[in-house]
Amino acid sequence: MAGGLAFVYFKMGRVPSKPDAGIPQALAIERAGRISDLHYEVTLNVPDARDKPITGHLRATFKLSDAAQPLAFDFAQPAERVSAMHANRTIITPVVEHEHINIPASALVAGDNIVEFEFVAGDAPLNRSDDFLYALFVPARASLAMPVFDQPDLKAKWKLVLTIPLGWVAVTNGKEIGRVGNPDSTGLIFEETAPIPTYLFSFAAGKFQVETAERGGRTFRMFHRETDTQKVARNRDAIFDLHARAISWLEDYTGIPYPFGKFDFVLIPSFQFGGMEHPGAVFYNASGLMLDESATQTQLLGRANVISHETSHMWFGDLVTMKWFNDVWMKEVFANFMAAKIVNPSFPTVNHELRFLFQQYPSAYDVDRTDGANPIRQPLANLNEAGSLYGAIIYQKAPIVMRQLELLLGADSFRDGLREYLKAHAFGNATWTDLIAVLDARTPVDLVAWSDSWVEARGRPRIAVTVTPTGGQTTVSLDETDPLGRGLVWPQTLDVAIGYADRVEHERVSFSTHHEWTIPAKPGGAPLWILPTGGGLGYGDFVLDPATLEALATALPKMPDALMRGATLVTLWESMLEGRLGPDRITEVLFAALPAEVDELNTNQMLAYLRGVYWRFTAADDRVDLAPKLEMLLRSGLDRAASTSEKAAWFGALRSVASTTATVTWLEQVWRHDVTIPQLPLGEADEAELALELAVRDVPNANAILDAQLGRFRNADRRARFLFVRPSVSSDPAVRQAFFESLKDPKNRTHEAWVLEGAHYLHHPLRAATSKKFVIDALAMVLEIQRTGDIFFPKRWADATLSGYQSPQTAADVRQFIAELPPDYPPRLRWVLLSSADTLFRAAKILHQ
Numbered sequence: 001m002a003g004g005l006a007f008v009y010f011k012m013g014r015v016p017s018k019p020d021a022g023i024p025q026a027l028a029i030e031r032a033g034r035i036s037d038l039h040y041e042v043t044l045n046v047p048d049a050r051d052k053p054i055t056g057h058l059r060a061t062f063k064l065s066d067a068a069q070p071l072a073f074d075f076a077q078p079a080e081r082v083s084a085m086h087a088n089r090t091i092i093t094p095v096v097e098h099e100h101i102n103i104p105a106s107a108l109v110a111g112d113n114i115v116e117f118e119f120v121a122g123d124a125p126l127n128r129s130d131d132f133l134y135a136l137f138v139p140a141r142a143s144l145a146m147p148v149f150d151q152p153d154l155k156a157k158w159k160l161v162l163t164i165p166l167g168w169v170a171v172t173n174g175k176e177i178g179r180v181g182n183p184d185s186t187g188l189i190f191e192e193t194a195p196i197p198t199y200l201f202s203f204a205a206g207k208f209q210v211e212t213a214e215r216g217g218r219t220f221r222m223f224h225r226e227t228d229t230q231k232v233a234r235n236r237d238a239i240f241d242l243h244a245r246a247i248s249w250l251e252d253y254t255g256i257p258y259p260f261g262k263f264d265f266v267l268i269p270s271f272q273f274g275g276m277e278h279p280g281a282v283f284y285n286a287s288g289l290m291l292d293e294s295a296t297q298t299q300l301l302g303r304a305n306v307i308s309h310e311t312s313h314m315w316f317g318d319l320v321t322m323k324w325f326n327d328v329w330m331k332e333v334f335a336n337f338m339a340a341k342i343v344n345p346s347f348p349t350v351n352h353e354l355r356f357l358f359q360q361y362p363s364a365y366d367v368d369r370t371d372g373a374n375p376i377r378q379p380l381a382n383l384n385e386a387g388s389l390y391g392a393i394i395y396q397k398a399p400i401v402m403r404q405l406e407l408l409l410g411a412d413s414f415r416d417g418l419r420e421y422l423k424a425h426a427f428g429n430a431t432w433t434d435l436i437a438v439l440d441a442r443t444p445v446d447l448v449a450w451s452d453s454w455v456e457a458r459g460r461p462r463i464a465v466t467v468t469p470t471g472g473q474t475t476v477s478l479d480e481t482d483p484l485g486r487g488l489v490w491p492q493t494l495d496v497a498i499g500y501a502d503r504v505e506h507e508r509v510s511f512s513t514h515h516e517w518t519i520p521a522k523p524g525g526a527p528l529w530i531l532p533t534g535g536g537l538g539y540g541d542f543v544l545d546p547a548t549l550e551a552l553a554t555a556l557p558k559m560p561d562a563l564m565r566g567a568t569l570v571t572l573w574e575s576m577l578e579g580r581l582g583p584d585r586i587t588e589v590l591f592a593a594l595p596a597e598v599d600e601l602n603t604n605q606m607l608a609y610l611r612g613v614y615w616r617f618t619a620a621d622d623r624v625d626l627a628p629k630l631e632m633l634l635r636s637g638l639d640r641a642a643s644t645s646e647k648a649a650w651f652g653a654l655r656s657v658a659s660t661t662a663t664v665t666w667l668e669q670v671w672r673h674d675v676t677i678p679q680l681p682l683g684e685a686d687e688a689e690l691a692l693e694l695a696v697r698d699v700p701n702a703n704a705i706l707d708a709q710l711g712r713f714r715n716a717d718r719r720a721r722f723l724f725v726r727p728s729v730s731s732d733p734a735v736r737q738a739f740f741e742s743l744k745d746p747k748n749r750t751h752e753a754w755v756l757e758g759a760h761y762l763h764h765p766l767r768a769a770t771s772k773k774f775v776i777d778a779l780a781m782v783l784e785i786q787r788t789g790d791i792f793f794p795k796r797w798a799d800a801t802l803s804g805y806q807s808p809q810t811a812a813d814v815r816q817f818i819a820e821l822p823p824d825y826p827p828r829l830r831w832v833l834l835s836s837a838d839t840l841f842r843a844a845k846i847l848h849q
């Protein structure tokens with residue numbers, strides 16, 4: 001089969017270059033060095049049924065500086081899918097080797113080249129449903145659909161012509177500039193884009209509604225599939241406003257006008273990410289933007305955040321793009337970091353320092369405390385592993401680190417450095433080293449050394465806090481060590497809170513290895529407690545002596561400052577996970593603190609921890625004893641809550657932990673509309689979740705409830721999702737087993753959000769006894785899921801798989817599975833497994849040793 005091409009190579013006396021599968025970095029470097037002025041003209045014909053193939057034509061034009069070597073296009077599909085191709089009029093027999101189509105040097109010329117392909121598009125990244133589809137090419141999945149140079153530093157100008165069924169609409173990066181008339185389809189011609197890489201090229205087509213709005217002289221369009229017109233009416237203005245505000249904030253901060261012309265966005269049901277920043281055609285998960293009346297404050301903030309995040313990417317990531325995906329964290333950290341700044345003024349009543357704390361720290365620690373901790377910046381030899389770079393270290397730890405960098409430089413100097421960096425690399429690519437060079441010039445601190453420990457190394461510092469009362473004085477010492485024994489130091493600034501009976505004092509400390517100071521004797525006595533993270537700064541494993549820990553646990557409900565209570569909460573939780581404080585003590589503290597809490601963010605975090613300690617760190621027998629007390633606490637919180645969003649938070653916690661007959665029966669009455677909760681209207685998605693939660697508890701009439709729920713849906717997308725998830729909550733173990741087996745076929749895993757919801761119910765703690773037999777099989781699927789699924793899927797699948805277990809046996813099985821992975825198992829994927837298994841390992845240890 002490869003004969004034709006090999007013949008050409010041999011004739012020219014060259015060793016054929018056959019790059020490995022995926023996009024090896026060496027190939028990317030070689031191509032970026034040779035190719036410039038790249039344009040793609042793509043024509044795609046979308047048929048009226050999703051099982052009919054999408055045919056296409058792609059014309060790539062580019063300049064080559066060196067035509068003496070063959071040139072590889074990336075195409076991870078069988079050669080039969082390319083029906084014809086030519087390079088500069090030399091007809092070439094398509095051969096796909098290791099996911100590449102090689103153009104022989106004999107067909108290339110120095111200077112201007114034209115290569116054209118007729119092909120059948122691969123469906124994998126096109127997310128096809130019956131009446132809509134959307135392309136999602138990040139990080140290097142465009143080559144699963146069509147032949148391209150699938151790397152971030154070969155930016156191209158794209159022209160798309162899309163033929164779609166009658167009655168459909170379509171949107172892509174460029175604006176529509178013309179139509180071709182066909183009797184049975186619509187042909188749309190779109191304007192050529194600014195230079196963008198393959199991962200940012202996208203389109204969506206299907207039966208969507210389009211809402212249009214003007215804001216600040218700019219027209220925004222929102223494509224969506226929501227059928228509840230009241231819901232659309234309730235949400236649309238807020239969604240447009242948030243976009244307009246984000247754009248104007250970013251134009252101001254960066255000093256650069258929005259670089260991509262038009263601004264459209266698409267709300268996709270069960271989208272696999274929160275959002276994706278395709279310039280001119282941003283995608284969102286519909287449920288994150290179209291909120292129910294029962295939205296919690298967390299959901300409202302989350303919506304503002306994701307809109308600001310994706311909009312920030314227009315500058316950070318889209319205008320200036322990382323050279324290689326090892327620096328993907330840069331675009332994510334800036335998107336999150338800017339989003340935090342943008343969102344704050346829109347929520348004047350929210351404590352944003354506290355929000356930053358909860359948004360970043362718990363998730364970052366969830367990975368950084370584990371054996372699966374990974375550096376923020378990691379080498380990446382091949383883009384086919386880029387998915388495993390994504391996670392909490394990039395999204396949550398990196399913003400913490402970036403805030404330390406901003407503190408180091410000062411906010412103005414930091415902003416000016418970013419402006420300089422964006423301007424220098426606009427419509428091009430850059431690396432972390434390029435940015436550090438710009439910022440290093442603005443500070444006397446050695447940023448390269450700083451970056452070595454914070455950015456390039458994995459793990460977090462351990463900081464021992466020793467409080468020694470001597471006479472009336474108190475000596476506080478901080479000692480930092482590297483838990484991984486590498487001798488690394490992490491310079492950072494702490495805001496240490498010192499609590500007295502009547503006041504709190506602060507000590508700001510910049511240190512890296514050792515720091516101590518003495519608090520002089522004061523009238524009224526010595527401090528009652530010391531909190532090293534009191535001002536919301538400080539990152540690491542803070543080891544407090546038992547007396548200090550207990551003093552904090554006791555003081556928590558009475559601390560006057562919301563941020564301080566939040567920081568205490570995180571510190572106590574981490575201490576529990578490290579075995580320094582018992583789960584029963586944390587439960588007591590939460591029981592004491594929750595009724596007194598007045599800040600909604602703290603309430604939400606306490607409720608999250610309460611759920612966590614109940615399901616993961618309380619033995620099943622003890623849960624039975626705890627349940628009535630816990631449910632009473634939550635019911636009274638629900639009654640007491642003043643706003644809809646607070647009520648939704650309490651109700652969500654109650655729904656999650658409900659186990660007594662009385663509460664389950666009451667929830668069923670709520671679901672039946674026999675009981676309504678004042679100020680808490682439940683939308684279709686809320687009701688569906690309630691029905692599933694009832695079913696997983698094996699209520700006697702579970703099937704009838706699920707049937708009735710099916711009949712209640714008015715939205716086809718939500719109904720389809722429910723139908724998919726339903727077998728995961730069946731009371732029949734055989735049905736659940738069949739559901740799990742069905743997920744082994746990648747075809748049944750295309751709707752990742754559905755799969756993850758099903759996996760959560762399948763592995764629900766109440767099902768642990770019957771579902772534990774699926775765990776190892778499910779973990780064994782992670783490797784394939786990395787290949788077939790989108791970037792967040794492997795980690796989320798592993799998380800969902802392990803979310804319901806706490807037994808030493810399951811922990812031992814998982815440990816053994818990881819220990820016996822073959823030596824060539826991708827190291828980053830091993831980290832994914834280790835971080836996902838961490839809570840299980842700790843729970844098993846804490847509960848049973």
Ligand SMILES: [Zn+2]
Pocket residue numbers: 277309313331332335
């Ligand atoms: Zn992002």
